[in-house]
Amino acid sequence: MNGRELVVGVTGGIAAYKTAALVSRLVQAGAGVSVVMTRSATKLVGPKTFEALTGRPVGIKTFGPGAHPHIELAERAEVLCIAPATANILAKAAWGLADDLLSTLVLAFDGPVLMVPAMNTRMWQKPAVQRNVRQLAADGVELIEPEDGYLSCGAHGPGRMASPETIFEAIARTLATAKGE
Ligand SMILES: Cc1cc2nc3c(=O)[nH]c(=O)nc-3n(C[C@H](O)[C@H](O)[C@H](O)COP(=O)(O)O)c2cc1C
Numbered sequence: 001m002n003g004r005e006l007v008v009g010v011t012g013g014i015a016a017y018k019t020a021a022l023v024s025r026l027v028q029a030g031a032g033v034s035v036v037m038t039r040s041a042t043k044l045v046g047p048k049t050f051e052a053l054t055g056r057p058v059g060i061k062t063f064g065p066g067a068h069p070h071i072e073l074a075e076r077a078e079v080l081c082i083a084p085a086t087a088n089i090l091a092k093a094a095w096g097l098a099d100d101l102l103s104t105l106v107l108a109f110d111g112p113v114l115m116v117p118a119m120n121t122r123m124w125q126k127p128a129v130q131r132n133v134r135q136l137a138a139d140g141v142e143l144i145e146p147e148d149g150y151l152s153c154g155a156h157g158p159g160r161m162a163s164p165e166t167i168f169e170a171i172a173r174t175l176a177t178a179k180g181e
Contacts, residue, residue, distance in 0.1 A: 002030030004175050007077040007109075009102045010050070012040025013084030014152045015118040015161035020045065022083060022164035023053045026171065034059065034073055036102045038089070062101045070101060074108035079174050082106075083144075084118035084161045087129050093141070094132035112174045116144045116167055121157030144170055 006026060010019050026033050035050040036059040047058040059069055082089060082102070089103065093115070098104040106113065115136065123129060124146060137143055144167060149160045162170075 001026065001172060001175060003032070004030075005032045005034075005076050005078050006171065007034050007036060007073055007080045007105065008050075009080060009082035009085075009089075009105070010035060010037045010041040010045070011082060011084060011086040011089045011102065012038055012044060013086050013118045013161070014044060015084040016041050016045045018161060018164055019083050020049050020053060022167050023050060025164060025168050027053055027055075029168075029172075032056075034077070036060070036073065036105060038086075038100055038102055040086070040088075059101050059105075062104055070104040070108045073105055074110070077109060077111060078178055079112050079114065079171055080105065080109050081114040081116070081167065081171055083114075083116035083167055085115040087117075087119050087123050087126075087132075090115065090117060090129060090132045090136065094135040094139075112142065112178060113140075114142045114144060114167075114170055114174060116162055117146050117159075118161030119146070119159050120151060120153055121155055121159045124159040142170070142174065 033054045050058050092103045093106050144162045147160045148158045
């Protein structure tokens with residue numbers, strides 16, 4: 001993973017705190033990691049955490065400094081991994097909506113996209129969510145299925161984000177395939 005360029009997207013799921021462990025693991029493996037957060041994600045984990053872990057500014061706004069941050073990020077990255085992926089970003093990506101930096105980046109990026117859904121079991125099992133997941137898979141997005149287990153809302157069931165190690169390994173596999181290793 002040494003010298004490889006990644007974007008990690010963080011959306012407003014409670015599992016966002018686990019993404020800090022993932023980002024740290026990626027940086028320790030030598031990757032250059034840029035983090036893009038949605039506004040909801042910043043309510044759950046402070047952007048400073050990711051800035052400290054990556055040594056880079058965190059992207060949040062489409063109309064911030066830099067003329068076209070979504071294009072710059074899209075051109076630099078080899079893989080885009082969104083973890084956690086909320087029901088909301090799954091729906092936006094399935095429909096091609098682009099109303100913030102992360103969803104715009106999904107459209108501007110033409111490399112491999114990994115999405116790691118995480119949500120309450122009832123949300124995950126909702127027909128609309130499952131329809132969006134099928135659409136994304138058909139569009140070539142790699143989905144790392146949620147695990148069964150304890151959820152922060154106190155319930156047990158499918159919806160828990162895959163572990164940072166599972167996501168790390170999926171990113172490593174995708175990078176290896178992208179390079180033809
Ligand atoms: C404490 C808290 C935890 C949440 N956890 C989740 C979650 O795990 N998965 C999810 O899909 N939505 C979750 N939500 C709802 C999303 O934050 C909400 O749908 C938001 O609009 C998502 O925006 P984003 O996709 O732009 O980040 C949570 C909301 C709160 C207040």
